[in-house]
Amino acid sequence: MWWFTQGLCFMPFFLVVWSSTSFILSYVIALFRRDVDLLFPYISDTAANPPESCIFGLMTFVSACAGMATIYSRFKFVDKLSENTKVVNPCLNKTGMVLGILACVGMCVVATFQETAVTAIHDAGALLFFSTGVLYILLQTVMSYQHYPHGSSVAVCRARLLVTVIASLAFFPTVVCAFFVKQTNLHRVKESKDYPFHVASAVCEWVVAFSFVCFFLTYIDDFKRFTLRVETELM
Structure with a gap:
C-alpha cells in the first residue's frame, strides 16, 4: 500500500504541495513578466x-478549502484521542480549530483583494492570516506535547x-x-531609506507563510491512523 493512501494523510500532503506551488508559480510568472x-x-x-493574480487567487482559494478540511480533521483526531485520555482540554482544541479556520479566511481575503487595488482590506487579511496562523500552530504544538505518547511521536513534537x-x-x-x-x-528603490525595512519584512513574510504551510507536513504521520x-x- 502506498503511504499516501493510508488513512487521510493525502490531505496535508496535498495542502502543502498545492499551497507551495501557488506561491512559487505566481512568483515565477510575475518575474517572467x-x-x-x-x-x-x-x-x-x-x-x-493579472494573469498571476488570477492564478494565485484561484489556487489560494483551493488551498484555503483544503486547509479548512485538514484543520477540521485534525480537530476530530485530537477530540477522539481525548475521549479516553482526557489529556487535551476540549476548549483548547476548539480554539485551535477556530484559529486555523480564521487563518484560511485571511488567505482568501489576501488573494481576493490585491494590495494595489484595495490596500486596507488586503493588509487586514494578511494580518489575520499571519497572526491566527502562528497562534494555530502554537496551540497545535502545545496539544501535541499534551497528548504524547498517545498521539504524535516525540520526533514529530520536536x-x-x-x-x-x-x-x-x-x-x-x-x-x-x-x-x-x-x-x-x-x-522597490534600493536607495530609499525604507528599503532595509522592506527586505526584512519581505523575507520574514516568506518564512512565516512557508512555516505555516509546511507545519501541515507534520500531520502526515498522524493522519495515517484514522479516517472520517x-x-x-x-428523518
Missing part, C-alpha cells in the same frame, strides 16, 4: 497584476516546536518592519 524584482518581493507583490519557533520569530519583523515601508510600487465517515440519516 517583469512585474516584480528578482529579490525580496512581498508574496502579495507577485500576485498584484519538529512542530521547531517550525513554531521559526514562524513566531519571523512574525514580529514581518509586521513591525512593514509599518516603516513607504514605497507602494512593485519595483459521513453518515446520512433520513
Whole structure:
C-alpha cells in the first residue's frame, strides 16, 4: 500500500504541495513578466497584476478549502484521542480549530483583494492570516506535547516546536518592519531609506507563510491512523 493512501494523510500532503506551488508559480510568472524584482518581493507583490493574480487567487482559494478540511480533521483526531485520555482540554482544541479556520479566511481575503487595488482590506487579511496562523500552530504544538505518547511521536513534537519557533520569530519583523515601508510600487528603490525595512519584512513574510504551510507536513504521520465517515440519516 502506498503511504499516501493510508488513512487521510493525502490531505496535508496535498495542502502543502498545492499551497507551495501557488506561491512559487505566481512568483515565477510575475518575474517572467517583469512585474516584480528578482529579490525580496512581498508574496502579495507577485500576485498584484493579472494573469498571476488570477492564478494565485484561484489556487489560494483551493488551498484555503483544503486547509479548512485538514484543520477540521485534525480537530476530530485530537477530540477522539481525548475521549479516553482526557489529556487535551476540549476548549483548547476548539480554539485551535477556530484559529486555523480564521487563518484560511485571511488567505482568501489576501488573494481576493490585491494590495494595489484595495490596500486596507488586503493588509487586514494578511494580518489575520499571519497572526491566527502562528497562534494555530502554537496551540497545535502545545496539544501535541499534551497528548504524547498517545498521539504524535516525540520526533514529530520536536519538529512542530521547531517550525513554531521559526514562524513566531519571523512574525514580529514581518509586521513591525512593514509599518516603516513607504514605497507602494512593485519595483522597490534600493536607495530609499525604507528599503532595509522592506527586505526584512519581505523575507520574514516568506518564512512565516512557508512555516505555516509546511507545519501541515507534520500531520502526515498522524493522519495515517484514522479516517472520517459521513453518515446520512433520513428523518
